Amino acid sequence: MDKKIRQPKQDRAKDKKKKIIEAAYDIFSEVGFYNTNTTDIAKKAGVSTGIVYGYFSDKRDILLYVIDIYIEKVSEPFKKYVSKITAPIDFNNVVTDLLNLTMETHKSNANIHNILHSLAVTDTEINQKFLVLEDNITFSISDKLKDLGLCADSLKEKVHVAMNSIQSFAHEYVYDKHDYIDYEKMKSVVIQMVVSLFE
Amino acid sequence: MDKKIRQPKQDRAKDKKKKIIEAAYDIFSEVGFYNTNTTDIAKKAGVSTGIVYGYFSDKRDILLYVIDIYIEKVSEPFKKYVSKITAPIDFNNVVTDLLNLTMETHKSNANIHNILHSLAVTDTEINQKFLVLEDNITFSISDKLKDLGLCADSLKEKVHVAMNSIQSFAHEYVYDKHDYIDYEKMKSVVIQMVVSLFE
Amino acid sequence: MDKKIRQPKQDRAKDKKKKIIEAAYDIFSEVGFYNTNTTDIAKKAGVSTGIVYGYFSDKRDILLYVIDIYIEKVSEPFKKYVSKITAPIDFNNVVTDLLNLTMETHKSNANIHNILHSLAVTDTEINQKFLVLEDNITFSISDKLKDLGLCADSLKEKVHVAMNSIQSFAHEYVYDKHDYIDYEKMKSVVIQMVVSLFE
């Protein structure tokens, strides 16, 4: 009834838990949540199937941790960059940098991005995690901009829209590869468009 | 070996096939492809499980048809609108209309949108269908604009970016409901931003 | 409850029933009873699945008729030959002829022979049919021999053994093809052995 989920205090246990999460991350990313079975996760993590349930209450629980890792991977470089922005803001540079950054993280996480987001559709807890992620991003930027003296109307909305555009392009860039699109041109278009929001 | 999939020529058969697809559409939309079983689809469609395999080769085959329906639902109102655009183009109006249109279709199809897109990650045939959809949208608009005398640089790229932004907003609007966002303001921001691409 | 199995009096109906039996015969022969479905039988017979149940009570009922056909195919040329044996009996000739005859019928019926016999294992009615077949063969020969003046001890037993040996060789010949066996030599061995029973 009150199953005890191991709180791994010892390093070895922490390592093992991490390994499982990472194995799950990789396999989910490749074939999706529903095409992955716990045996495969355990095998890839180099542990037994049984112990997986020592660290996680069920398969979905692993997923929740995978999402946390994903969110960390996606937001970490982002936070770092934002924290370093200084006045005066050269929006062209900033937007370009953010775009490149997003493209970079997307390159290695595009699949899982889609997979996780679709799971959010039917799982409110997952959905919540993504909302928080977006909130954090929006706030960290808009706060920073305010700090640096920018006093725009509808600032949060603009930041949100800007980030959506950037995400959207990064996604497109990694994935779709419509052959009639010149992606370098498209990149310029996006940057210019986003910059226009703030100038 | 050569399983016979009924090609429903008679109206009753067509109806039945359609009913199954629609039942699947609804259930996939609610709980996702993997959490839906064929029995549920059949039950909701008001048919037996057996006959489902008279009309579809397997569960994924139903999915393929669901995608087609989705694509039709999404593109039909769109095509209709685009065909009616006339010179001189008032970009503010056009973008606003497209945004409203997209929001409308998203309202009833947002869930399945995410679900289907995530399946595209691991299924090239599905992915292909979405690429074609996007191609069609981009081309139909950029062709129309050319017809109406617009001679912009990077036209296809701009159209693509514009549509991404619109989609992105519509999706956000239907789903996320960050409470610190004023969505009406955000809508204006998006419209203005998209319009700026063409003026 | 009291399903009416059509007693086909009209020729067309008889034809149709025969066609179904023959179709079943062929498919059973190729892939066995359990790997054959009624749809395939109907298709091969050029009739609808529904009408199959107009002529037969169920799938096993078709099988019963198939067995009858098989038995007829196997015994007909045999009966014909036996009826023509005249005194004085040249056992060498008779055995050779019977062997050739059996090989001939086996050539086109070896598969179904095995398939039907295995069904006899779990179906007494089928088993009964084969017993009767063997009885008939044994009696027809032993009666003939008696008629022609042969007064051997254990005649029925000898005839039975003789026929078993002949069947066995025919089966072997058609099927097994052990490459280290010279089947022409083996044939002589069998003939000589069987003849020895009666001389």
Add this chain to the structure above:
Amino acid sequence: MDKKIRQPKQDRAKDKKKKIIEAAYDIFSEVGFYNTNTTDIAKKAGVSTGIVYGYFSDKRDILLYVIDIYIEKVSEPFKKYVSKITAPIDFNNVVTDLLNLTMETHKSNANIHNILHSLAVTDTEINQKFLVLEDNITFSISDKLKDLGLCADSLKEKVHVAMNSIQSFAHEYVYDKHDYIDYEKMKSVVIQMVVSLFE
């Protein structure tokens, strides 16, 4: 993709695999392969349905092992006897012994014999197993006879024919029970006939 079939090294696992095979053996023997379902096999073996697939790749895989058991059961006493034959050969004794032996093994394996043989019709791997079995029997005897100084023409052919006759009688004896046949008389006839091949 690469399903793991347990290679049971520990005794308990070996036992369990054996139990499943034996359960399958018994049920196949009673009602045939196609009338047996995995649930029944598991139940009879006292295991869960799931674990059956831990030991076997699929239902047919169980069958393959059943055949191996059958072949072992059939050939083991045979090999043992043949190895003990010494010169000078009393053919009457040897044939009688072989006949009794074959009757003995047939008594408990007659059903499965037929069932397995009919599956060989549509499955080459199974067919191959039986060919090898027959080869082994023929060779072991003919080699033995040669070793003991017998120099007959067409030795392999004779041995093959002899064994066929013995098999055939044993089968008949166990199964058919034509009431007009005196099986003891028939047995003498067979023995004499077979002996005649070698003297």
Add this chain to the structure above:
DNA sequence: GATGAATGAGTATTCATTCAT
């Protein structure tokens, strides 16, 4: 009679989860 669409019980197989060791 004849059709073939429809039924729904039946079955092989998978897989999250448990548990004896």
Add this chain to the structure above:
DNA sequence: TATGAATGAATACTCATTCAT
């Protein structure tokens, strides 16, 4: 802790049989 064998509920799909037309 850790293992991986074992469980058994769940599910896609088939097919003998029925029945509306």
